[in-house]
Amino acid sequence: MRNPRDIIFKPLITEKSSAQMEEKKYSFVVDKRANKIEIKKAVEEIFGVKVKSVNTMSVKGKPRRMGVHKGYRPDWKKAIVTLRAESKTIEIFE
Secondary structure (H helix, E strand, C coil), rough: CCHHHHHEEECCCCHHHHHHCCCCCCEEEEECCHHHHHHHHHHHHHHHHCCCEEEEEECCCCCECCCCCEEEECEEEEEEEEEEEECCCCCHHH
């Protein structure tokens, strides 16, 4: 089994994800190869909470230019984790 910190890279803090925190939904940038079961176990182990569900999506990198040079931002994977009602909040987002 992989280290949980190798699966979850960082929290994703946006205007939309901040609004979802009231519903006990938290967003993370995760490893592209991680599945929902691995993400659930990693969040439960790192933050000590109980996870109700995990939704994932793969985000394509946007095209970028620097003068005449063209390229793309890297592709990444986002996970939205919903906590159970009896579970406490995650302190990193406070």
